[in-house]
Amino acid sequence: MPRLILLLIPTITLSLLLLLSESMRFDLRSGSTKCITEDLKRESMTVGRYSVINPITDQDQPLPQSHHITARVTSPRGNSYHYGDTVDSGSFAFTAPETGDYMVCFWAPSHDPPLIVTIEFEWNAGIDARNWSNVARKGHIDLMEIELKRLYETVRYIHEEMFYLREREEEMQQLNRATNSKMATFSFLSIMVCLGVVALQMWHLKAFFERKKLL
Amino acid sequence: MDGKSCRRLQSANLCLTFSFLLHFATQSASALSITVNKEECVSETVLFPGDTVSGNFVVIDHDIFWTPQHTGIRFTITSPVGNQVLDVKGTSGHKFEFKAPRSGAYKFCFYNPVAAPEIVSFYIHTGHIPHQHDKATDEHFNPVNVRIAELREALHSVTAEQKYLKAREVRHRFTNESTRNRVIFYTLMEYVLLAIASGLQVVYIRRLFGKSIAYNRI
Numbered sequence: 418m419p420r421l422i423l424l425l426i427p428t429i430t431l432s433l434l435l436l437l438s439e440s441m442r443f444d445l446r447s448g449s450t451k452c453i454t455e456d457l458k459r460e461s462m463t464v465g466r467y468s469v470i471n472p473i474t475d476q477d478q479p480l481p482q483s484h485h486i487t488a489r490v491t492s493p494r495g496n497s498y499h500y501g502d503t504v505d506s507g508s509f510a511f512t513a514p515e516t517g518d519y520m521v522c523f524w525a526p527s528h529d530p531p532l533i534v535t536i537e538f539e540w541n542a543g544i545d546a547r548n549w550s551n552v553a554r555k556g557h558i559d560l561m562e563i564e565l566k567r568l569y570e571t572v573r574y575i576h577e578e579m580f581y582l583r584e585r586e587e588e589m590q591q592l593n594r595a596t597n598s599k600m601a602t603f604s605f606l607s608i609m610v611c612l613g614v615v616a617l618q619m620w621h622l623k624a625f626f627e628r629k630k631l632l
Numbered sequence: 633m634d635g636k637s638c639r640r641l642q643s644a645n646l647c648l649t650f651s652f653l654l655h656f657a658t659q660s661a662s663a664l665s666i667t668v669n670k671e672e673c674v675s676e677t678v679l680f681p682g683d684t685v686s687g688n689f690v691v692i693d694h695d696i697f698w699t700p701q702h703t704g705i706r707f708t709i710t711s712p713v714g715n716q717v718l719d720v721k722g723t724s725g726h727k728f729e730f731k732a733p734r735s736g737a738y739k740f741c742f743y744n745p746v747a748a749p750e751i752v753s754f755y756i757h758t759g760h761i762p763h764q765h766d767k768a769t770d771e772h773f774n775p776v777n778v779r780i781a782e783l784r785e786a787l788h789s790v791t792a793e794q795k796y797l798k799a800r801e802v803r804h805r806f807t808n809e810s811t812r813n814r815v816i817f818y819t820l821m822e823y824v825l826l827a828i829a830s831g832l833q834v835v836y837i838r839r840l841f842g843k844s845i846a847y848n849r850i
Contacts, residue, residue, distance in 0.1 A: 441756070442675045442737070454665040454751075456798075518665070540664065564780050571787045578794050585801055589808060596812040603819040610823050614830045621834055629841060 440539035442470070445486065447534065448527035454520045455540060457513040458581075463542040465490070465499075465521065468506035470535040480505045484534050487524045493517030544570045663755040663795040665692070666742075668705060673741040678732045678758050684785070685738065686729040686792055689754035690799035693724070693806060705750060706743040712736025724803075727796060732758070753799040755792055759785040 445451050457463055469484050482503075490499040490509050498519075499509035503526070513519065525534045549567060666672055678685060691705055704722035711717050712734060720726050732738065744750050761781045 440677075442677075443673060452667065456663070456665075561774075561776065561780070564784075568780070568783060568787060571784075571791070575787070575790055575794060578791075578798070582794070582797060582801065585805070589801070589805055592805075592808050592812065596808065596815060599812065600815055603815065607819065607822060607826075610826060614826060618830050618834055622837060625838060626841070631841065 440466070440537050442535055442537050445523055445525045445534045445536055447483065447525045447531050450522055450524045452520050452522040453538070453540070454518045455542060457516065457519050457542055459513060459516045461543050462510070462512050462547065463519070463540070464508070464510045465538070465540040466506075466508040467521075467523070467536055467538045470537055472535070483526065483528045483532065485526070486534060486536065487526075488521060490519065490521045492519055544574055663753055663799065665751055665753040667749050668742045668744045668752050669749045671741065671743050672752075673739055674754075674756070675737045675739045676756055676758060677737050678735050680760050681732060681734045683732050683735075683758050683760045684729060685732050685756065685758045686727075686789060687740075687754065687756035688725070688727040688792060688796040688799075689742070689752055690725040690796065690803055691723075692751045692753055692799065692803045703745060705752065706745065708739075708741045708743070710739040710741070712738065725796075725800060753795075753802070755795045757788050757792060759788055761785060 443451065455463075467488060469480060469486055471478070471480050472484065473481075485503040485505050486501075487503055488499070488501040488507060489497055490511075491497055492513075493515070494517075498511050499507070499521075501507040509521075521538075521540070523536060544567065549563060666674075676685075689707065704724050706719070706721045707723065707726060708719045709717040709728070709730075711732075713736075717730055717738070718728055740754070740756060742752055742754075762778060
């Protein structure tokens with residue numbers, strides 16, 4: 418029994434630390450919208466969490482209604498993946514069906530006088546989205562092995578990203594070559610147009626002057 | 633008594649190391665894009681003094697078709713006590729890395745001097761490497777964990793570099809597409825203007841040599 422308690426304390430600290438770990442904070446003025454976009458790859462898992470920081474330092478007091486925000490997560494096509502209406506915290510998790518910019522927008526209701534709502538937001542995608550502590554506990558894997566596994570996944574992800582960047586650079590090179598050849602074509606065409614216009618002018622004026630019996 | 637307490641300590645240590653590693657394993661951030669209208673601030677908490685905070689940002693210019701090149705935005709980093717850690721003006725992208733002298737909430741702010749909103753893609757990462765003297769009392773602390781943490785930090789820096797390159801590539805692509813559009817548009821405008829100018833020339837000459845030619849020679 419005492420051993421269980423001893424095991425429980427670090428687990429609680431762990432969960433608390435995980436809650437406190439890496440998340441960013443930003444301010445939202447009442448009545449305004451703020452959107453954060455992230456580029457996600459196809460079939461990549463993503464997990465996000467947001468919560469409003471209570472302006473009142475006394476933790477027992479519930480969050481005032483004026484500080485409840487509305488959040489919505491949209492895909493690049495416009496589908497909504499998560500909608501939290503007038504909530505003080507929430508979370509979302511989904512697998513991105515296609516590559517593109519996924520946007521999460523926060524909206525604070527209007528209030529007079531205007532107040533500032535502080536939101537704590539965390540968005541993890543890809544490797545970070547996986548719950549490594551669960552994987553470890555389920556498989557009874559050695560902790561060092563789990564760390565190395567995670568590092569290996571990171572390296573694989575970096576490798577894939579390099580391929581993606583290479584592809585994009587190839588596309589850009591094609592685009593630049595196409596623009597280059599377009600410029601050459603258009604310059605040549607502009608000389609042709611100029612000569613054509615000159616020829617038209619001369620033909621038309623010659624006919625005009627001959628008609629007027631000046632030539 | 634000794635054996636039992638040792639075993640108890642061992643399991644507690646294992647749990648502590650486990651939680652320690654996993655805690656720092658979750659420290660990471662993804663590249664996020666925000667629209668900066670006038671001022672946008674983001675704050676990140678640094679948990680331990682001496683942590684390295686690294687990151688980068690790139691301004692992604694969408695509307696560079698008509699408007700001239702953007703003057704750039706201003707980026708500042710403020711420490712929890714109020715000192716300015718970094719202040720760069722008129723940039724379209726920057727990479728930074730500094731060792732946080734104290735723990736607390738660091739504020740990263742973007743200021744846009746122009747009325748047109750700009751999209752900024754940024755990435756901020758705080759990394760901690762557990763040192764030997766952090767766990768001075770723990771005999772079972774494995775120095776391999778320090779190496780693993782260092783390796784993880786190195787990989788994070790590679791990832792940060794990649795995200796920077798990706799954002800720069802997006803910006804570069806917008807520039808190139810805008811160049812192509814401008815080439816096509818300006819060339820077609822040039823043709824149209826040439827045709828109009830020559831048409832006007834012909835009309836003017838016709839008017840000059842109009843009916844009155846026989847009477848007033850020009």
